[in-house]
Amino acid sequence: MSLDHAATKPHERLAAALADDLALVNDMIRERMASEHAPRIPEVTAHLVEAGGKRLRPMLTLAAARMCGYGGPYHVHLAATVEFIHTATLLHDDVVDESDKRRGRPTANLLWDNSSSVLVGDYLFARSFQLMTETNNMRVLRILSNAAATIAEGEVLQLTAAADLATTEDIYLKVVRGKTAALFSAAMEVGGVIAEMSDTQVQSLFDYGDALGISFQIVDDLLDYGGTAATGKNIGDDFRERKLTLPVIRAIAKADVEEMAFWKRTISKGKQADGDLDTALSLLAKHATMESTRQDALEWAEKAKRSLHDLPDHEIKTMLIDLADYVVARVV
Amino acid sequence: MSLDHAATKPHERLAAALADDLALVNDMIRERMASEHAPRIPEVTAHLVEAGGKRLRPMLTLAAARMCGYGGPYHVHLAATVEFIHTATLLHDDVVDESDKRRGRPTANLLWDNSSSVLVGDYLFARSFQLMTETNNMRVLRILSNAAATIAEGEVLQLTAAADLATTEDIYLKVVRGKTAALFSAAMEVGGVIAEMSDTQVQSLFDYGDALGISFQIVDDLLDYGGTAATGKNIGDDFRERKLTLPVIRAIAKADVEEMAFWKRTISKGKQADGDLDTALSLLAKHATMESTRQDALEWAEKAKRSLHDLPDHEIKTMLIDLADYVVARVV
Numbered sequence: 001m002s003l004d005h006a007a008t009k010p011h012e013r014l015a016a017a018l019a020d021d022l023a024l025v026n027d028m029i030r031e032r033m034a035s036e037h038a039p040r041i042p043e044v045t046a047h048l049v050e051a052g053g054k055r056l057r058p059m060l061t062l063a064a065a066r067m068c069g070y071g072g073p074y075h076v077h078l079a080a081t082v083e084f085i086h087t088a089t090l091l092h093d094d095v096v097d098e099s100d101k102r103r104g105r106p107t108a109n110l111l112w113d114n115s116s117s118v119l120v121g122d123y124l125f126a127r128s129f130q131l132m133t134e135t136n137n138m139r140v141l142r143i144l145s146n147a148a149a150t151i152a153e154g155e156v157l158q159l160t161a162a163a164d165l166a167t168t169e170d171i172y173l174k175v176v177r178g179k180t181a182a183l184f185s186a187a188m189e190v191g192g193v194i195a196e197m198s199d200t201q202v203q204s205l206f207d208y209g210d211a212l213g214i215s216f217q218i219v220d221d222l223l224d225y226g227g228t229a230a231t232g233k234n235i236g237d238d239f240r241e242r243k244l245t246l247p248v249i250r251a252i253a254k255a256d257v258e259e260m261a262f263w264k265r266t267i268s269k270g271k272q273a274d275g276d277l278d279t280a281l282s283l284l285a286k287h288a289t290m291e292s293t294r295q296d297a298l299e300w301a302e303k304a305k306r307s308l309h310d311l312p313d314h315e316i317k318t319m320l321i322d323l324a325d326y327v328v329a330r331v332v
Numbered sequence: 333m334s335l336d337h338a339a340t341k342p343h344e345r346l347a348a349a350l351a352d353d354l355a356l357v358n359d360m361i362r363e364r365m366a367s368e369h370a371p372r373i374p375e376v377t378a379h380l381v382e383a384g385g386k387r388l389r390p391m392l393t394l395a396a397a398r399m400c401g402y403g404g405p406y407h408v409h410l411a412a413t414v415e416f417i418h419t420a421t422l423l424h425d426d427v428v429d430e431s432d433k434r435r436g437r438p439t440a441n442l443l444w445d446n447s448s449s450v451l452v453g454d455y456l457f458a459r460s461f462q463l464m465t466e467t468n469n470m471r472v473l474r475i476l477s478n479a480a481a482t483i484a485e486g487e488v489l490q491l492t493a494a495a496d497l498a499t500t501e502d503i504y505l506k507v508v509r510g511k512t513a514a515l516f517s518a519a520m521e522v523g524g525v526i527a528e529m530s531d532t533q534v535q536s537l538f539d540y541g542d543a544l545g546i547s548f549q550i551v552d553d554l555l556d557y558g559g560t561a562a563t564g565k566n567i568g569d570d571f572r573e574r575k576l577t578l579p580v581i582r583a584i585a586k587a588d589v590e591e592m593a594f595w596k597r598t599i600s601k602g603k604q605a606d607g608d609l610d611t612a613l614s615l616l617a618k619h620a621t622m623e624s625t626r627q628d629a630l631e632w633a634e635k636a637k638r639s640l641h642d643l644p645d646h647e648i649k650t651m652l653i654d655l656a657d658y659v660v661a662r663v664v
Contacts, residue, residue: 035485037489038488038489038492095427095447116491118428119424119487121454123485125457125480126477129461129480130478130481133470138465146458153373153455156372156373157370160371171369
């Protein structure tokens with residue numbers, strides 16, 4: 001491992017290795033988010049697309065295609081598709097969550113209005129399907145429309161599970177697959193499909209994306225209660241929004257009568273007062289649920305790495321393995 | 333023309349002629365709007381899907397396919413697709429318009445919340461694309477994803493054109509194509525495509541749907557200022573919401589200084605008082621813009637009928653011709 005290697009983060013190394021492809025993806029995103037008739041559309045989209053996201057999801061598609069030796073042009077279309085779906089989801093999420101900040105900037109629904117966020121999101125969804133049809137590959141359309149349905153279903157599930165103490169780990173996992181892992185796994189899968197890999201190898205790519213997405217989201221949920229890294233996030237947002245994430249679900253499962261009364265008041269009824277977040281944190285510590293959740297994240301990251309076993313050796317494969325380690329390094 | 337024929341409306345005759353197909357479409361809609369994990373989804377969707385819409389758009393797909401002699405199963409998938417796209421659009425429209433009534437019932441955003449309307453709409457969009465992929469016909473996917481983009485673009489355009497006195501007839505037509513005609517034309521077109529009609533005939537089907545949709549929407553906008561039929565709608569909703577529809581756009585084009593001041597105050601600035609709607613109506617009358625708009629609707633209906641010329645003679649063709657007359661009969 002060279003010093004250079006050690007000094008950069010895996011997603012930065014991926015971005016460097018995929019720089020030419022990523023430039024094409026960025027060009028395509030800019031070109032396709034234009035609207036001759038409705039200038040509001042590129043305004044809203046540019047605000048989000050140019051806001052400095054890491055382009056992690058489109059990179060997964062490019063990485064999968066390159067690792068599998070794909071030589072055609074359509075990994076670019078599919079990577080742009082994946083970013084459009086992601087951006088549309090963010091626009092709608094901000095309406096659902098009534099967020100006012102995203103990536104450190106005011107959200108579109110704050111700068112314009114909820115209506116613009118809803119409709120421009122719809123436009124990007126439609127655009128993403130137009131882009132997919134250009135690949136002439138029905139299988140990728142199936143994969144990505146399935147992913148879009150899983151995403152929406154997961155978001156609805158999260159909505160109805162909020163503030164519900166009966167939320168199980170199983171429901172949590174479905175929500176996580178919807179909000180994060182479904183697009184990670186589809187992004188990987190379509191890269192392998194256009195490269196005409198075997199069904200087993202395509203499944204391995206899916207499994208990598210699925211496990212990476214789950215560990216990514218579990219880590220995110222952990223960091224909301226502190227984690228170990230400096231993140232710039234506000235601690236306790238999920239608690240205040242009464243979201244049932246893994247550390248809390250596990251603490252509730254082990255709660256005695258008095259603790260249950262605390263969770264009922266703060267989460268079910270949403271009656272929170274000063275000091276409640278500290279109490280919640282002390283209950284997570286008492287039942288060691290931060291630690292057990294952290295173990296889960298590590299196991300999913302290991303699963304992601306194992307999934308790549310039967311794929312061709314390639315410098316990008318190494319970076320994807322490092323990426324799985326990096327995702328959980330925030331809580332190691 | 334038999335008495336029986338004269339006694340029923342064209343869309344009812346279409347529904348009778350297509351009854352078996354429509355039953356299959358309804359079954360498919362019910363089956364595909366289910367969600368194993370998120371019961372909120374079928375609740376919201378059923379509220380809207382079962383609310384007694386006329387199924388006009390899916391009927392257009394079934395009618396086009398039948399008229400063109402299609403013998404396969406996929407007109408049912410495509411008709412269900414079209415209804416899902418329509419339903420998703422309605423759910424999102426109600427959020428955008430902050431509506432509280434739809435088809436005489438409380439809207440989903442009122443019964444549940446905006447979040448449910450946004451996310452369940454997204455789910456239906458995704459489901460509609462899943463359904464389309466089952467046809468294995470890339471051309472219909474292109475047509476319907478283009479339509480979805482046109483719909484969203486038209487809605488954004490309507491949003492930004494609201495309260496803008498500079499809105500032209502050209503912009504109005506784009507909005508109308510987006511909000512209504514794009515799905516009508518695509519619904520017709522895909523029926524012809526799966527029946528493997530010639531490009532000319534497919535274009536004719538598109539033209540029929542396009543012209544029918546435009547006349548349909550122009551009539552709707554006319555009725556908002558009174559029209560001649562009993563509709564149960566509130567007169568003046570568009571005026572209060574400061575929407576620029578054809579009768580107003582034409583009255584503004586002919587306004588003198590004093591009239592322009594009235595439009596600026598009531599539409600641009602939205603400062604409306606008692607009696608303003610009456611003044612608006614008198615200005616539409618003065619410049620005869622209701623009558624000239626009505627003429628436009630009639631011309632579009634004639635264009636719709638002419639478009640069917642080169643299509644095979646069929647009882648359904650006669651019904652589609654009658655349907656075009658019926659759409660404008662509300663203002664004849």
